[in-house]
Amino acid sequence: EAGVAQSPRYKIIEKRQSVAFWCNPISGHATLYWYQQILGQGPKLLIQFQNNGVVDDSQLPKDRFSAERLKGVDSTLKIQPAKLEDSAVYLCASSGDSTGFLLYEQYFGPGTRLTVT
Protein backbone atom coordinates (compact mmCIF):
# COMPACT_ATOMS: atom_id res chain seq x y z
CA GLU A 1 0.00 0.00 0.00
CA ALA A 2 1.46 3.37 -1.03
CA GLY A 3 1.97 5.93 1.71
CA VAL A 4 1.10 9.60 1.88
CA ALA A 5 2.78 11.50 -0.96
CA GLN A 6 3.89 15.12 -0.72
CA SER A 7 5.61 17.54 -3.06
CA PRO A 8 7.83 19.38 -3.29
CA ARG A 9 10.20 18.03 -0.63
CA TYR A 10 12.03 21.33 -0.30
CA LYS A 11 11.20 24.93 -1.12
CA ILE A 12 13.10 28.17 -0.60
CA ILE A 13 11.28 31.46 -1.16
CA GLU A 14 11.66 35.09 -0.19
CA LYS A 15 9.30 36.72 2.28
CA ARG A 16 6.11 38.09 0.75
CA GLN A 17 6.21 35.47 -2.02
CA SER A 18 3.59 32.76 -2.31
CA VAL A 19 4.04 28.98 -2.17
CA ALA A 20 1.87 25.90 -2.55
CA PHE A 21 2.26 22.35 -1.25
CA TRP A 22 0.53 19.25 -2.56
CA CYS A 23 -0.55 16.10 -0.75
CA ASN A 24 -2.03 12.80 -1.93
CA PRO A 25 -3.29 10.69 1.00
CA ILE A 26 -3.35 6.93 1.36
CA SER A 27 -5.97 5.48 -0.97
CA GLY A 28 -9.37 5.25 0.69
CA HIS A 29 -8.52 7.52 3.62
CA ALA A 30 -11.36 9.97 4.15
CA THR A 31 -9.58 12.30 6.57
CA LEU A 32 -6.65 14.49 5.62
CA TYR A 33 -4.61 16.73 7.88
CA TRP A 34 -2.03 19.46 7.37
CA TYR A 35 0.46 20.02 10.19
CA GLN A 36 3.18 22.63 10.68
CA GLN A 37 6.34 21.47 12.44
CA ILE A 38 8.76 24.15 13.56
CA LEU A 39 12.31 23.00 14.23
CA GLY A 40 12.62 21.40 17.66
CA GLN A 41 8.89 21.07 18.22
CA GLY A 42 6.16 18.53 17.64
CA PRO A 43 3.74 18.92 14.74
CA LYS A 44 0.85 21.36 15.17
CA LEU A 45 -2.42 20.86 13.31
CA LEU A 46 -3.31 23.57 10.80
CA ILE A 47 -6.40 22.10 9.14
CA GLN A 48 -8.36 18.85 9.01
CA PHE A 49 -10.59 17.71 6.13
CA GLN A 50 -13.23 14.97 6.23
CA ASN A 51 -13.67 14.06 2.56
CA ASN A 52 -13.82 17.54 0.96
CA GLY A 53 -15.23 19.39 3.98
CA VAL A 54 -13.26 21.29 6.64
CA VAL A 55 -13.62 19.79 10.13
CA ASP A 56 -11.14 21.93 12.05
CA ASP A 57 -9.19 24.99 10.89
CA SER A 58 -9.04 26.76 14.24
CA GLN A 59 -5.23 27.05 14.16
CA LEU A 60 -4.90 28.03 10.51
CA PRO A 61 -3.69 31.66 10.03
CA LYS A 62 -6.45 32.43 7.59
CA ASP A 63 -5.10 35.83 6.60
CA ARG A 64 -2.27 34.11 4.74
CA PHE A 65 -2.87 30.37 4.70
CA SER A 66 -5.49 28.55 2.66
CA ALA A 67 -6.15 24.91 1.87
CA GLU A 68 -8.52 22.96 -0.31
CA ARG A 69 -9.47 19.37 -1.02
CA LEU A 70 -11.88 19.82 -3.87
CA LYS A 71 -12.53 16.22 -4.88
CA GLY A 72 -12.05 14.64 -1.49
CA VAL A 73 -8.73 13.06 -2.44
CA ASP A 74 -5.61 15.17 -2.83
CA SER A 75 -5.13 18.53 -1.19
CA THR A 76 -3.22 21.78 -1.63
CA LEU A 77 -1.97 24.10 1.12
CA LYS A 78 -1.05 27.65 0.10
CA ILE A 79 0.75 30.48 1.87
CA GLN A 80 0.41 33.99 0.51
CA PRO A 81 2.30 36.11 1.40
CA ALA A 82 4.95 34.15 3.28
CA LYS A 83 6.64 35.47 6.42
CA LEU A 84 9.99 34.51 7.93
CA GLU A 85 8.20 32.69 10.78
CA ASP A 86 6.54 30.35 8.27
CA SER A 87 9.85 28.52 7.87
CA ALA A 88 8.99 24.99 8.97
CA VAL A 89 8.24 21.50 7.75
CA TYR A 90 4.68 21.10 6.47
CA LEU A 91 3.40 17.59 7.04
CA CYS A 92 0.37 15.97 5.51
CA ALA A 93 -1.30 13.01 7.21
CA SER A 94 -4.32 10.85 6.52
CA SER A 95 -6.47 8.45 8.49
CA GLY A 96 -9.46 6.19 8.05
CA ASP A 97 -9.17 2.64 6.80
CA SER A 98 -11.94 0.52 5.34
CA THR A 99 -11.14 -2.34 7.74
CA GLY A 100 -11.98 -0.12 10.67
CA PHE A 101 -9.15 -1.26 12.96
CA LEU A 102 -6.78 1.49 11.87
CA LEU A 103 -9.49 4.16 11.72
CA TYR A 104 -7.98 6.33 14.45
CA GLU A 105 -4.36 6.18 13.41
CA GLN A 106 -2.81 8.94 11.36
CA TYR A 107 -0.11 8.22 8.80
CA PHE A 108 2.27 10.98 7.76
CA GLY A 109 3.96 11.90 4.52
CA PRO A 110 7.66 12.89 4.31
CA GLY A 111 6.87 16.60 4.58
CA THR A 112 7.88 19.73 2.69
CA ARG A 113 10.68 21.76 4.24
CA LEU A 114 9.99 25.46 3.63
CA THR A 115 12.65 28.10 4.12
CA VAL A 116 11.57 31.74 3.92
CA THR A 117 14.45 34.21 3.51
Place this chain on the structure above:
Amino acid sequence: GQQLNQSPQSMFIQEGEDVSMNCTSSSIFNTWLWYKQDPGEGPVLLIALYKAGELTSNGRLTAQFGITRKDSFLNISASIPSDVGIYFCAGQKIQGAQKLVFGQGTRLTINP
Protein backbone atom coordinates in the same frame (compact mmCIF):
# COMPACT_ATOMS: atom_id res chain seq x y z
CA GLY B 1 -2.94 25.55 22.97
CA GLN B 2 -3.08 22.12 24.53
CA GLN B 3 0.39 20.70 25.09
CA LEU B 4 1.71 17.36 26.19
CA ASN B 5 4.79 17.34 28.42
CA GLN B 6 7.26 14.79 27.17
CA SER B 7 10.40 13.80 29.03
CA PRO B 8 13.25 13.56 28.86
CA GLN B 9 13.93 16.04 26.06
CA SER B 10 17.06 14.13 25.08
CA MET B 11 18.83 10.92 25.98
CA PHE B 12 22.37 9.74 25.36
CA ILE B 13 22.78 6.01 25.93
CA GLN B 14 25.04 3.11 25.06
CA GLU B 15 24.00 0.52 22.52
CA GLY B 16 22.22 -2.35 24.23
CA GLU B 17 20.75 -0.25 27.03
CA ASP B 18 17.03 0.00 27.71
CA VAL B 19 15.24 3.32 27.21
CA SER B 20 12.23 4.81 28.95
CA MET B 21 10.36 7.98 28.11
CA ASN B 22 7.00 9.36 29.14
CA CYS B 23 4.33 11.84 28.30
CA THR B 24 1.97 13.61 30.70
CA SER B 25 -0.97 15.95 30.39
CA SER B 26 -3.30 17.89 32.65
CA SER B 27 -6.21 16.68 30.49
CA ILE B 28 -7.64 13.24 29.82
CA PHE B 29 -6.93 11.65 26.46
CA ASN B 30 -8.76 8.66 25.03
CA THR B 31 -6.10 7.58 22.57
CA TRP B 32 -2.32 7.71 22.83
CA LEU B 33 -0.01 7.24 19.88
CA TRP B 34 3.78 7.00 19.76
CA TYR B 35 5.69 8.10 16.65
CA LYS B 36 9.35 8.08 15.60
CA GLN B 37 10.74 10.71 13.26
CA ASP B 38 14.04 10.41 11.40
CA PRO B 39 15.78 13.48 9.96
CA GLY B 40 14.08 14.72 6.81
CA GLU B 41 11.15 12.35 7.16
CA GLY B 42 7.64 12.43 8.52
CA PRO B 43 6.68 10.75 11.80
CA VAL B 44 6.17 6.99 11.58
CA LEU B 45 3.56 5.35 13.79
CA LEU B 46 5.05 2.88 16.28
CA ILE B 47 2.29 1.98 18.70
CA ALA B 48 -1.34 2.99 19.26
CA LEU B 49 -3.13 2.67 22.62
CA TYR B 50 -6.91 2.83 23.03
CA LYS B 51 -7.77 1.76 26.58
CA ALA B 52 -6.65 2.97 29.99
CA GLY B 53 -4.16 0.50 31.45
CA GLU B 54 -3.46 -1.06 28.05
CA LEU B 55 0.06 -2.42 27.56
CA THR B 56 1.08 -3.00 23.93
CA SER B 57 4.30 -4.27 22.39
CA ASN B 58 5.81 -3.91 18.94
CA GLY B 59 9.05 -5.89 18.82
CA ARG B 60 11.46 -4.31 21.29
CA LEU B 61 9.04 -1.45 21.95
CA THR B 62 6.46 -1.49 24.72
CA ALA B 63 4.00 1.29 25.47
CA GLN B 64 1.42 1.74 28.19
CA PHE B 65 -1.72 3.86 28.44
CA GLY B 66 -1.80 5.28 31.98
CA ILE B 67 -4.70 4.39 34.27
CA THR B 68 -5.51 8.06 34.84
CA ARG B 69 -5.68 8.60 31.04
CA LYS B 70 -3.32 11.55 31.55
CA ASP B 71 -0.05 9.81 30.76
CA SER B 72 1.68 7.24 28.63
CA PHE B 73 5.05 5.51 28.64
CA LEU B 74 7.30 4.09 25.93
CA ASN B 75 10.10 1.64 26.63
CA ILE B 76 12.71 0.40 24.18
CA SER B 77 14.67 -2.67 25.17
CA ALA B 78 18.20 -3.52 24.07
CA SER B 79 18.67 -0.39 21.95
CA ILE B 80 20.37 -0.63 18.56
CA PRO B 81 21.82 2.12 16.34
CA SER B 82 18.70 2.37 14.15
CA ASP B 83 16.68 3.42 17.21
CA VAL B 84 18.30 6.85 16.92
CA GLY B 85 15.75 9.55 16.19
CA ILE B 86 13.10 11.72 17.78
CA TYR B 87 10.20 10.04 19.52
CA PHE B 88 6.88 11.87 19.84
CA CYS B 89 3.88 11.04 21.92
CA ALA B 90 0.52 12.22 20.64
CA GLY B 91 -2.92 12.18 22.20
CA GLN B 92 -6.45 12.35 20.95
CA LYS B 93 -9.17 13.61 23.28
CA ILE B 94 -11.90 11.84 21.34
CA GLN B 95 -11.37 8.57 19.52
CA GLY B 96 -11.89 9.01 15.83
CA ALA B 97 -10.55 11.26 13.14
CA GLN B 98 -9.75 14.09 15.52
CA LYS B 99 -6.65 16.20 15.73
CA LEU B 100 -3.59 14.91 17.50
CA VAL B 101 -1.84 16.94 20.18
CA PHE B 102 1.90 16.25 20.14
CA GLY B 103 4.56 16.34 22.79
CA GLN B 104 7.81 18.20 22.22
CA GLY B 105 9.71 15.01 21.43
CA THR B 106 12.53 12.99 22.98
CA ARG B 107 15.75 12.94 20.98
CA LEU B 108 17.53 9.61 21.36
CA THR B 109 21.25 9.35 20.65
CA ILE B 110 23.07 6.01 20.90
CA ASN B 111 26.79 5.59 21.38
CA PRO B 112 28.01 2.41 19.72
